Amino acid sequence: MLSRLYIAHASDIAARMLGGEMMIMSPRDSTLFTLNETASAIWQAADGATPLEEIVERHICAAFDVEPDAALRDARDLVEQLASHGVLLISEAPIP
Amino acid sequence: MTLMQEMSARALRLGIPISVQLDLTYRCNERCVHCYLDHDDHGEMTTAEIKDLLGQLADSGVFFLVLSGGEIMMRRDFFEILEHARALMFSVKLKTNAVMIRASDAERMRALSVDSVQISVYSHRAEVHDAITKLPGSLKRSLDGARLLRSHGVKVVFANVLMRGNAEDYRGVQALAAELGAQFTLDPTITPMMDGDRSVLALNIDSTALQAVFRDATLVGEVDEFCAPPAGPMDEKDAFDSLPCSAAHNACYVSPYGDVYPCVQFPLPSGNVRRQKFEDIWRNSAQLNEVRTITLGDLQGCSECVHGGSCSRCPGLAYTEGNMRGPSTQDCEKSFARTGVASVNLLSRRSASPNLVQIAF
Numbered sequence: 001m002l003s004r005l006y007i008a009h010a011s012d013i014a015a016r017m018l019g020g021e022m023m024i025m026s027p028r029d030s031t032l033f034t035l036n037e038t039a040s041a042i043w044q045a046a047d048g049a050t051p052l053e054e055i056v057e058r059h060i061c062a063a064f065d066v067e068p069d070a071a072l073r074d075a076r077d078l079v080e081q082l083a084s085h086g087v088l089l090i091s092e093a094p095i096p
Numbered sequence: 097m098t099l100m101q102e103m104s105a106r107a108l109r110l111g112i113p114i115s116v117q118l119d120l121t122y123r124c125n126e127r128c129v130h131c132y133l134d135h136d137d138h139g140e141m142t143t144a145e146i147k148d149l150l151g152q153l154a155d156s157g158v159f160f161l162v163l164s165g166g167e168i169m170m171r172r173d174f175f176e177i178l179e180h181a182r183a184l185m186f187s188v189k190l191k192t193n194a195v196m197i198r199a200s201d202a203e204r205m206r207a208l209s210v211d212s213v214q215i216s217v218y219s220h221r222a223e224v225h226d227a228i229t230k231l232p233g234s235l236k237r238s239l240d241g242a243r244l245l246r247s248h249g250v251k252v253v254f255a256n257v258l259m260r261g262n263a264e265d266y267r268g269v270q271a272l273a274a275e276l277g278a279q280f281t282l283d284p285t286i287t288p289m290m291d292g293d294r295s296v297l298a299l300n301i302d303s304t305a306l307q308a309v310f311r312d313a314t315l316v317g318e319v320d321e322f323c324a325p326p327a328g329p330m331d332e333k334d335a336f337d338s339l340p341c342s343a344a345h346n347a348c349y350v351s352p353y354g355d356v357y358p359c360v361q362f363p364l365p366s367g368n369v370r371r372q373k374f375e376d377i378w379r380n381s382a383q384l385n386e387v388r389t390i391t392l393g394d395l396q397g398c399s400e401c402v403h404g405g406s407c408s409r410c411p412g413l414a415y416t417e418g419n420m421r422g423p424s425t426q427d428c429e430k431s432f433a434r435t436g437v438a439s440v441n442l443l444s445r446r447s448a449s450p451n452l453v454q455i456a457f
Binding site: 011 | 099100102103106107109110112114154157158159185186187188209211251
């Protein structure tokens with residue numbers, strides 16, 4: 001059983017929705033990222049208080065035709081990648 | 097195409113103002129000889145008005161926000177505005193002379209993760225820089241501010257505007273930038289004042305100095321490529337599909353009084369955010385929509401010019417010359433300095449102004 005993950009935006013990023021895709025800039029090196037529609041949905045729900053599992057269930061499985069386990073696996077990959085670039089915080093406890 | 101270019105192109109397709117320059121004030125502690133602004137306060141937006149505007153800009157999709165002036169730190173509420181802008185997740189660039197930046201300010205700018213701070217530096221020699229800013233001691237204070245920012249890990253860019261008084265000094269400013277770990281940009285164009293006064297154009301560097309700048313590999317990269325002969329007029333179809341620049345397409349400018357313009361260099365009043373919502377101005381302003389109709393294919397005197405797509409023609413400068421669809425003579429002069437080939441506009445000016453012959457009786 002995988003532990004619960006909580007996700008929140010790093011406070012030093014710049015971000016804006018552009019035509020259904022989230023555009024994020026890392027302040028470390030001005031690297032620009034864009035997220036597709038599903039990744040953007042996860043990003044927008046990253047409030048530090050809602051577990052990733054619940055975000056995927058509410059915002060991905062309910063809106064897109066995806067299998068829940070596969071969606072959660074993909075979501076974990078995504079948030080770990082974003083965290084490695086410093087634009088997202090992940091924790092096993094809620095993030096204040 | 098880089099991701100940045102892709103984002104810019106997408107904003108263009110969607111009609112989103114991805115980039116906005118907001119001048120917080122025209123007040124300034126310097127009196128630069130070439131400045132295009134007056135420095136009186138004609139009724140700046142209040143803190144509340146600016147915060148409300150920032151919210152509107154975020155709702156309209158603005159991502160890149162440039163806060164400029166005047167001197168931004170002349171506003172006592174500057175950090176309150178900056179904090180609000182960052183809370184709205186704009187990528188914020190600041191333009192300042194850095195004269196008023198103390199260690200605590202540099203630390204706040206770092207903590208607020210501004211993208212970069214652009215500082216005006218005119219010369220490495222105090223007597224030259226201070227003569228341009230008319231503020232004694234300003235070079236030292238600007239450089240002190242730059243050092244504080246760098247020591248706090250803030251990205252700094254030196255902006256070096258070239259004019260007759262400092263035409264020889266850009267290499268010294270480049271060296272200073274390298275020493276401080278700052279980036280360097282150079283602008284060889286003095287623009288008319290916002291009120292239309294063109295007398296400051298006399299400060300522009302002469303063609304010989306401009307040619308020297310365009311042949312300096314440290315500035316332009318491959319000189320032969322940069323100064324290559326023009327490729328000829330654009331293909332007609334391409335010309336009608338090509339836009340002159342981002343002004344009014346995915347970028348605009350807002351003054352401290354809430355006036356919206358296509359660009360800071362394009363003084364065409366297009367609405368005021370004190371009377372209308374920004375989004376309403378952006379979508380429906382007759383002036384912005386007029387600017388949006390201009391393509392390279394319908395420029396008078398430029399569409400058939402040999403400099404075609406390689407010309408840096410600025411529609412704002414063309415507007416200040418009297419016709420936003422006409423040529424910008426300053427850019428024609430740049431094309432000539434770069435390539436040695438006169439533009440259609442320069443040739444027609446020459447033929448219209450034959451040497452005067454004085455006949456004595």
